[in-house]
Amino acid sequence: MKFLVFEGLDGSGKSSLMRALEGELARRGVAFQRTREPGGTPLGDEIRNMILRTEGPSPLPRTELLLYEASRAQHVEQVIRPALAKGTWVLCDRFTASSVAFQGGGRDISEKDVMSLNDFATGGLKPDLTILLDLSVEESRSRRQGRGAANGESEDRIESEADSFHEKVRQSFLKQARAEASSWLVLNAQETPEVLFQQLLKALAEKNILK
Structure with missing residues (x-):
């Protein structure tokens, strides 16, 4: 297992790449489970709504971080660890790196504090590989706006932050990828979905994750 x-700015194509990999795993007969953060459990989904809703008072940065970590602790123990224990692959849309990027980079909370809380919430669980779909802030905004116009949905509280916030988030992701290069894969999200998928498969083979 x-x-x-999968990490990146909103609109970077995480969901599309995950679906492509799911199809490949299914073709090979590999058991997998797809999940996401925040959320992934009934309690986690309630916390997700609290964090991302645009109405009502916004949580303070530390409150926001603690809400994410509460959702994560539930998620790891109820979903991720049990799946891995059964030999099932887990594909997760966002994990601890997002807290370092959004709350550490974007909200200017100490990265050391964020990482400490990450370790507490996960019990030290680490991904085998973090795939970062790197995208410019401008392109991310353009894709989000296009998606919103197509489906009639408005941006959530995090998505509606200023470009300066999202740039700090992006740079934090890239910093993390440089610091842990052996366990990260950085892809240019401007590439077509087909190219990204082939690059992912090549990297998974080279890392002996999926041959």
């Missing part, structure tokens, strides 16, 4: 995490 393997634990793969």
